[in-house]
Amino acid sequence: MKLLAALSGGVDSAVAAALAVEAGHEVTAVHLALSEAPEALRSGSRGCCSREDARDAARVADVLGIPFYVWDLAAQFREDVIDDFVAEYAAGRTPNPCLRCNEKVKFAAVLDRALALGFDAVVTGHHARLDNGVLSRSVDLQKDQSYVLAVLSPSQLAATVLPLGGITKDEVRRLARERGLGVADKADSHDICFIADGDTAGFLRTALGEQPGPVVDALSGAVVGHHDGAYGFTVGQRRGLKIDKQDGVPRYVLSIEPVSRTVTVGTQEALDVDTVRTGAPVWSSPRALPLACTVQLRAHGMVHDCTVTAMVTAGATAGATASGDGWELRLTDPARGVAPGQAAVLYDGDEVLGSATIREALLIG
């Protein structure tokens, strides 16, 4: 096959490209320039788009002897990932920018471009298995990225090659060393690539300005503190709440109401939810509803047994179960700290079934 390898400058995408070359594919590499000011982004271990990463990616391509180009997708990345990230926090939700980047940039803009240029598929270094269009968890559960890939449609998955799903991160590093790839021992990237210092709250404060508001206790209804911006909080968060606790019991963020900027807090038990409602789903492996399966409600989160039913959006015409409708997930046992904006990803064992954005989470009992 003619494959387009996305090289981030990290070890995973390097080994993925190497394996694709060794499997006999005709591989061309691209590095995505995602920052409008590359020098302003952190370099090395924490970033994904610094000048150093671009150089590392080029080095890998040259060692593998494959063509290498830089594609400037900074404007697209800003619009679809960074602006979306800020807007979601401003709306009181907790977005996952990696998921959005996969959905809108890596497996949309890049894939569309690759197919138009005559490539058969893109190859990436994500840790997930993809066999005959079936997406499932990596054998390395610590590194599994199926959660942020679940947003891909069957047609996107059909044009994707993930060579690393069957091997662990340690093996990836060993394969890189064996091939003389300089990135073999490069530190993993983590956190959010476009937030240079890892200070998400500071980044949002710069983007959104100070938006002070009250912190309200769910039990008493009393204002127990104030904050500089509701966007600094995520459902389930405990740290950073500067509030009076007369009873000495820890309080957690239960909900964020963006218009009145009200952050509601409560005790840990109040975080329990048993019902999750979502926006429109993307099915990677379509199933009929209702459906009994498991669901993961945040990146690196645990899985919960659940029953999925179709949820007809209020106002939709009677009897309509159009694809625009979301899911209602009834959890067998309550889950804690479910944040609107995160994805609900359905699994059958290790196999990914589909993904949808969480709109609300509640305790019905």
Place this chain on the structure above:
Amino acid sequence: MAYLDHAASTPMLPEAIAAVADAMARAGNASSLHAAGRRARRTVEESREAVAAALGARPSEVLFTGGGTESDNLAVKGLYWARRSPSRTRVLASAVEHHAVLDAVEWLVAHEGATVTWLEVDRLGRVHPEVLEAAMGPDVALVTVMWANNEVGTVQPVVALAEVAHRHGVPFHTDAVQAVGQLPVDFAASGVDAMTITGHKFGGPLGVGALLLGREVAVTPLLHGGGQERDVRSGTFDTPALAGLAAAATLATQRQPIVATNLAALRDDLVRRVLAAVPSAVYNGDPVHRLPGNAHFSFPGCEGDSLLLLLDARGVEVSTGSACSSGVARPSHVLVAMGQDEETARSSLRFSLGHSSTPADVDALLEVLPGAVERARRVPVR
């Protein structure tokens, strides 16, 4: 494989390779006083004389440098610093200069109190002497306009422009990097005060060049140290590189008339065939005042990046014009200055021929170009 990117770097002439290898086999610092030093010094000074003879300069007017970028920086910043006074801080530069001039000027503006007037070009990329005349004034420290443009190949009326500058008593620098070997270049006859050349554009080594600088022209140094080059440029003489530069300059200027004739014929054939194969293609630049090896097109509806990738995959090596260090393509400031919109500017490719080009290179291009254009049109525009 077809190499159509001679304007980026052209293969070294065998005689230049031999001259470099020869000099590399001999030890010696040309500034040393013993026999080995004297031997090296003889090579350096013979190289200086050869470069001077090839380009119509006196040996004392040849300052060796580390290449085109250093020569441009030395000329622009050095002339500015030497002539700057509270009432003389303005730099006149064409809007289509190479980044080595462009960015040096912008640095002077940002850090050294300079102001700049960008000389506009016409649709063919030419700076008209009247435009320069209109921009002149008592506050001008220097004028810099390239001899020939690296992207679209347009040749500037350098002699007429230098005359305008001199009427106002202002020194004139020209970046002649693309011109040597393709056009007749005579430093003295051109009347310019400072001229940038670099070896790897005419069959010499990479990383070595010269600033030809009139004997009376004052320039403040960038690099301080041993003062090897008229106290304007310091650094141990790179004897082998200078020997290679001299060999290439001698041969390239000797062969220039015949090379230019052959290149122009080959280039005209390329242009005719590209326009026949891709009727929507737009031939950019000046059809008359042009480097003989340059052909530059816009392919509406395509991105130059896509075409480059598709041609590269088929063994045809071309350029979108100017790449920046990160490899991220920006719309060319040259095409934008010539009045093209950003989208058209992004749709451009440069084919550049050189001393080793053959009709087979043009055949190879035409074999794959129509298919590449057709495919590139399907790529979503960013």
